Amino acid sequence: MLKYLLRRAALTVPTFFALMFLTFIAIRLVPGDPVEVRVGERGISAERLAYFRHELGLDQPVWKQFLDYVWQLLHGDFGTSLVTNEKVLTEFLTLFPATIELATCAMLLATLFGIPAGALAAVKRGSPYDQVLMGLSVTGYSMPIFWWGLLLIMFVAERWGLTPVSGRIDLIKYYFDPVTGFMLIDAWLSGQKGAVLDAARHLVLPAIVLGTVPLAVIARMTRSSMLEVLGEDYVRTARAKGLAPWRVIGLHALRNAMIPVVTVIGLSVGALMAGAVLTETIFSWPGVGKWLIEGIARRDYPSLQGGVMLVSSLVILVNLIVDVLYGVINPRIRHGR
């Protein structure tokens, strides 16, 4: 088992190095001079320019710059933002809880509704319920979520006034220092009346928007996995034993049907991060997705470079964990390789 784990982990090392190389090259190729971004469009003296170039390491040969970059990354230094002059890692860690909070709620929503909906569709295969649900599912995973978000803002927030349009909490009514970075928890810790409810109201639309595609995928996946399992011998045996239908479906079938579904959930971190970029932009949600987009607009290359590096490393790590866990659950995979 340990051997398998080490082998899987070792396989990601070249990927990490390639990723460093890729982000390094990409950012060097971006048009525009980083020094210009730092000092603004006004001209500066040649000495000042040389000074800034030296400070950013731009006067070094490219291979030296790359080695320095790798050295810094290995020491946990992801660079310094050109705009705010803060460490990229610090900025990332400040904003990341907002993204995790949003993504977790979206995934909870998708799982809590997707699994029962898909299982029920499989049990009632061919019924109007099944057909409607599968229709909704196709619509869901075809959804341009940036448009879906705007529609919800238009109706739920603007016309019916049920939820706020953007942000994480009403900053005029509630103010407290972040403790965990998770607004729901911080609001609860602050003890201010109504703060948790307000945070939840801000969260609901973005979570729905980000959860829509995973919800559709999970419902579909559960349905097809369930259909497969329902035809298995052990399900027939359970039925023949005279077990109550809900026991057969809930205990015998659903648990086995969950294996591929759980994998899909685990492997959707990348898609979730991509979705977060759009969702956060629409709802002005101060997370890493919005930050990346702003990095481009402000030509803040170190932030962009560090951000892409951090987000991708995270995806690689989560995929590795899912892979390993899958090997733990299903020994056939572990020994197959």
Next chain:
Amino acid sequence: MVADAQDPALAAVAGTAGAPPRELRAFWLAFIENRGALIGLAVVLIIVLLAILADVIAPYPPNEQFRDAVKAPPLWADGGTWRFILGTDGLGRDMLSRLIHGARVSLFIGLSVMSVSFVLGVVAGLTAAFSSDAIDVVITRLMDLIMAVPSLVLAILIVAVLGPSLTNTIVAVTIVYLPRYVRLVRASALAELGKEYVLAAQVAGVGRLRLMFSTVLPNCLAPLIVQAALGVSDAILEAAALGFLGLGAQPPISEWGTMLADAREFIRSNPWLVTLPGLAILVTVVSINLAGDGLRDALDPKMRRS
């Protein structure tokens, strides 16, 4: 002689070029059994027609501005007229015409991405499957790397490097979706490699290129065709997302995502400006996905989901 030996295998790829009429008919019968797929296909065909005939069908050129009718409401709203059936945008351009021309842009993006990644995917995938371990590992690792970066983040990075434009959108989205094709081709080719007809061809002295492209490839086509069909809709969505972020097709090109971004400022005053382009994206993507699902079910009963 060798060609004869592989014929039954070729015939198994129902519905592709060269398949006997009976196979095609069986494929078609299986396809129309699925009502959703049929509706999807019909809508896709309508959209394709609209895109091809955009210049004839659209009432106005997509970028003609009517200064006297800025933000005119659509027909069904108060003050709507037949002159602008779906109203006009913030610059007084006819929405209907822009949406019809937008179909052309979106389909062009979807089909370009699909064809380029299909060809590159086949070449890279087959190369990986047929080459030495070293080349195989390089290709596989490279694809893993691309897949490690979240799709939209990678596309954004590529567009940031190349600069936002329609062409660069296509390049970025192609790179993002390439691994799916490469992995699919590689996996199916590897599965075929152990089979007897491949061995027979090798024994008969078939050259490597011929073995790759005319012996093995036809037997990998079924899942690849399905992937290609669904890949068109993914590419359209991804490109629209880039357009929405201002990193895709640049104004005044009437790309649906870009139109949506332009309309954002009118979300309160003129909601239909936001509603219509998104609806166009959704309808197109849903229809392609429905047709693609039908294609999968009809092409390969083993992959059948329902």
